[in-house]
Amino acid sequence: MFKILKAEHLAENIILMDVEAKRVAKSCLPGQFIIVRLDEKGERIPLTIADYDREKGTVTIVFQPIGASTYQLADMKAGDSILDFVGPLGRPSELITGDLEEVKKKKILFVAGGVGTAPVYPQVKWLHEHGVDADVIVGAKTKSLIIMEDMMKKVAGNLYITTDDGSYGRNGMVTKVIEDLAAEGKHYDVCVSIGPMIMMKFCCLTTKKLGIPTIVSMNPIMVDGTGMCGACRLTVGDEVKFACVDGPEFDGHKINFDEAMKRQAMYKTEEGRALLRYKEGKTHHGGCGFCGGDK
Ligand code: NAD
Ligand code: FES
Numbered sequence: 642m643f644k645i646l647k648a649e650h651l652a653e654n655i656i657l658m659d660v661e662a663k664r665v666a667k668s669c670l671p672g673q674f675i676i677v678r679l680d681e682k683g684e685r686i687p688l689t690i691a692d693y694d695r696e697k698g699t700v701t702i703v704f705q706p707i708g709a710s711t712y713q714l715a716d717m718k719a720g721d722s723i724l725d726f727v728g729p730l731g732r733p734s735e736l737i738t739g740d741l742e743e744v745k746k747k748k749i750l751f752v753a754g755g756v757g758t759a760p761v762y763p764q765v766k767w768l769h770e771h772g773v774d775a776d777v778i779v780g781a782k783t784k785s786l787i788i789m790e791d792m793m794k795k796v797a798g799n800l801y802i803t804t805d806d807g808s809y810g811r812n813g814m815v816t817k818v819i820e821d822l823a824a825e826g827k828h829y830d831v832c833v834s835i836g837p838m839i840m841m842k843f844c845c846l847t848t849k850k851l852g853i854p855t856i857v858s859m860n861p862i863m864v865d866g867t868g869m870c871g872a873c874r875l876t877v878g879d880e881v882k883f884a885c886v887d888g889p890e891f892d893g894h895k896i897n898f899d900e901a902m903k904r905q906a907m908y909k910t911e912e913g914r915a916l917l918r919y920k921e922g923k924t925h926h927g928g929c930g931f932c933g934g935d936k
Contacts (some may be wrong), residue, residue: 663698672734687866703759754836774798869929
């Protein structure tokens with residue numbers, strides 16, 4: 642069992658939990674995720690890692706309840722325990738595993754949308770601790786939905802906050818800030834965009850226009866997180882990939898976002914899943930979960 646040490650609301654419907662998970666805390670890296678199962682009958686819930694403390698043996702998760710399982714998790718309090726907390730899963734961010742001296746030469750821009758701010762934070766923090774201060778754009782619908790601002794301020798080079806309604810920071814969506822920064826003469830070698838699918842799609846369209854290579858995290862399309870369900874199948878360039886096994890991070894300029902969003906909507910119904918299984922045949926799921934798909 643994995644004990645919840647802290648449970649707090651960061652905003653309405655956005656919850657942060659520190660969970661005692663010594664083995665995960667010891668080896669996890671920014672960009673990876675864990676799978677939570679609350680009890681014997683519970684669904685698997687893949688959640689990105691928002692922070693970790695190797696000494697205390699804790700892992701921080703930040704989530705927005707959207708289905709029965711995440712609402713059940715949201716009702717748990719400090720002192721309660723989770724049955725399974727499996728990880729770390731997925732590949733760490735390539736900025737973290739790449740050649741640090743090369744990464745230090747790059748001007749990096751992170752773009753975080755809403756709850757996507759949580760998986761951005763450990764990457765920016767890791768880079769800061771290794772001598773790289775990246776710029777960060779954080780966007781939310783309105784002031785009360787901006788999360789982790791103080792934490793982010795401590796580790797970011799420049800932090801640009803923006804709200805869709807202009808109630809805090811700049812006014813407009815994150816894509817407007819990317820364009821404004823470019824117009825102000827800022828140059829970036831790489832962008833990492835994490836948030837809702839639609840945001841990542843439009844970020845990629847913007848950065849493509851500006852010639853900035855862009856990494857995105859395809860966590861939102863995961864369901865079981867094991868390579869078996871076929872929910873996170875996506876086309877990257879001309880290859881079939883699975884977000885949970887081959888990602889979650891990919892070259893955003895190569896992703897077919899329209900197909901991924903259409904599949905995500907279809908996957909929600911039994912009929913849609915049956916149709917996807919029929920059309921995609923052997924490539925529908927990621928096989929054993931380690932082979933990268935039945936190609
Ligand atoms: P949201 O809908 O409030 O959007 C956040 C910001 O994204 C907006 O303020 C805006 O700046 C930008 N954005 C949204 N639509 C845009 C568009 N069409 N063009 C340009 N910019 C746009 O975000 P939310 O409600 O916090 O998002 C929840 C979603 O985030 C869920 O779908 C969840 O799956 C996803 N999420 C993704 C990750 C990941 O790893 N990619 C991690 C956690 C959560
Ligand atoms: Fe099920 Fe990736 S989430 S195959």
